[in-house]
Amino acid sequence: MTPVAAPGVSGAVVLRRALRRQRGRVILGIALLCTHQAAEALIPVAIGVVIDRAVATGDVRALALSLGGLAALFTVLAFAYRTGARMAYAAVEHEAHAIRVEIARSALDPHGHRSGMRDGELLSVTASDAELSALVVRVAGLTAAALTAIVVAAVALVVVDVPLGLGVLIGVPLLVVALQRMAPLLTRRSTSQQEALAATTALAVDLVTGLRVLRGIGAQDHAARRYAGASRHALDVTLRAATTKGLHLGLTTMVNGLFLATVAGVAGWLALQGRLTIGELVAVVGLAQFIAEPVQTLGYCVQLFAMARASAGRVARVLGAAPVDRPGSAGPPAPASTRLALDSVRYAGLDDVSLRVGAGEILGVLAYDPSDAEALVTLLTGRVPRQDYGGTLHVDGVPADELHIDAVRATVLVEQHDVALFEGTLRANLSAGADLDDTALRAAVRAAAAQDVLAAHPHGFDRVLTERGANLSGGQRQRIGLARALVVDPPVLVLHNPTTAVDAVTEGLLAEGLASARGAGDRGTVLITTSPALLRVTHRVAVLDGGRIVAEGPHDHLLASDARYREEILR
The missing domain is CATH 1.20.1560.10 (ABC transporter type 1, transmembrane domain)
Known part of the structure; x- marks a missing residue:
């Protein structure tokens, strides 16, 4: 609108x-x-x-x-x-x-x-x-x-x-x-x-x-x-x-x-x-x-x-307020082998950052400075006007600033750890207005390791959530937010610290479910996190330090060869 x-x-x-x-x-x-x-x-x-x-x-x-x-x-x-x-x-x-x-x-x-x-x-x-x-x-x-x-x-x-x-x-x-x-x-x-x-x-x-x-x-x-x-x-x-x-x-x-x-x-x-x-x-x-x-x-x-x-x-x-950004008018691009690409991007603390997310790939991003992670998430949400950042952000090979805002939103979904839930049933929050059967909803809930949210209430999907999901715990809200993102199944999914409020066992189950749901096909996924369990299921990890990419490779390789990386995720 x-x-x-x-x-x-x-x-x-x-x-x-x-x-x-x-x-x-x-x-x-x-x-x-x-x-x-x-x-x-x-x-x-x-x-x-x-x-x-x-x-x-x-x-x-x-x-x-x-x-x-x-x-x-x-x-x-x-x-x-x-x-x-x-x-x-x-x-x-x-x-x-x-x-x-x-x-x-x-x-x-x-x-x-x-x-x-x-x-x-x-x-x-x-x-x-x-x-x-x-x-x-x-x-x-x-x-x-x-x-x-x-x-x-x-x-x-x-x-x-x-x-x-x-x-x-x-x-x-x-x-x-x-x-x-x-x-x-x-x-x-x-x-x-x-x-x-x-x-x-x-x-x-x-x-x-x-x-x-x-x-x-x-x-x-x-x-x-x-x-x-x-x-x-x-x-x-x-x-x-x-x-x-x-x-x-x-x-x-x-x-x-x-x-x-x-x-x-x-x-x-x-x-x-x-x-x-x-x-x-x-x-x-x-x-x-x-x-x-x-x-x-x-x-x-x-x-x-x-x-x-x-x-x-x-x-x-x-x-009469001017819009924050004025994107282009192009429609959704055709799926490409590289779903998301950052070329020499400069924004906030980010300095000459280049990243690629291929089809079927889960890319992990570990930022030693949380402000760099915040800057990257903000940029990927599409809320940053084109004149406020340098370099180029490509979505399926097309510069993001040439795409209509609806085309960008239809391709890239950013789910932050501060999840926004709405008053209404659990079903309405998960389906976001779409007409989906319980099978699809249960698959997403299972992948997000949120079965306990269903099992804890006799009404299941018809359980009523209060404003902002206040009758759920922080971990439950995060997992329901992730399940909602998995239900949408966007071409590119960006997750920012999706497990900050869950325990280690649940985090491991969530990581496995996420890898199963997003680790194949033509979907691209970006996990911006410090969680070892999540980084372990990625295909490769890019390390941000001082606003720059300082290391890149499989998680096990970085864990074995990079002392700073090992110290950061194991502390």
Whole structure:
């Protein structure tokens, strides 16, 4: 999957795209909400007309018709609001879902991304910022409806009294512009709030993930104090944002009240002068009171838009992040006699490394420095951009950077010792979504010496694993991870220390099973390990020292002729 957004996406683009993507619901929602507000603005006018034309004159027929008209008006505004609000909320939820899907695609993109966010921050953007940025859809509907209400009310006031109506038409925009002056501050405070909450969430995810380690080294108290500090900072930032929002709301209410009092006072003075009838006075006072609501709504929309713009900027940071690498477009290569080849590769601590893995061969790699092993594994995972390493990495004779990422992943599988298992059944973890029978699964489990995981539970393959396989031991997780890799049976399998958490007897059984499963045919296997049992089943071993290949040959030969090699694996 590739992210929908391209590099260079901005917050403004995210907001505009939300409106464009939901334009059907937005347009219909705006039309209905504007109808509701227009009908609601006409209620005071209708009541004034009823007073002047029916109540004051005592005309029963006119009163009956007027009451029927009011009932029709209330029916229209009720239906319009119900349907329009439903459309507006549906647009928000659909857009929030679409943004969350895009963020997930970006996070899961095999090319990687350079957003610079930790897992917890991505979680916060997905859960919170996606929802807040989608509020721009609601802002559009509320703003249009509020402006419609103000325009209808002002026109009605102009009909009643031109100076009074013009005062409203001029005064309301001035109030909105004045209130808008706080929008940048609201945006900054909202951005700081979302960033602080995201950082706190990221820290919480990190601490929960490493809770066992923290308890093991007795650092849980320090971790708790660190989280408490981050939480206090998030609280302070949130309170500052809330204070700014409260100040903005208070100013909106105060200015709105003063404006309402001014309009009502002028209308009362005009009535005393005889320029307004009783019905017109009632209409003007009712309109003045009604105008308070859309003006308040416009102030609320300023806050909503500030939050939406702040969150859209964070969403854009994820969707617009440049990919880590840009591989080619070639499809899977045809199997070759040399399945994997490194030619004069230079990366991290690796210096001029050349390796060959032939079809049906198990190549062992012993790195005296663990950082060299890590560098080699990272390079083989395909996560290293082409410009970040020298030399050439060939897959079945084709440079890896010319292959499409899916072609590389279909050919080379890297299984690290830190195995990632998922919540679900053991069968689902082993098959990885493929429709496989128990025979194939049992063969892989047997080759990985993991029969005890099946035998230890009455449900067998239907045994439920908790998140990250926490209800398994470290050795069991490693062996299930290896079994999963053997089920996939990739053309090239790279294993990094697959037995660090298993005992010597199990390690020997696993080595035999691995040799039986991968030691023939046209498959290539790379074992990056210090385990004597695993190195013993390899066809040959390459020794890395100081980032260079310093020795190469069968394990028994190196064991007999190289004192450093013998010391390294037997210690």
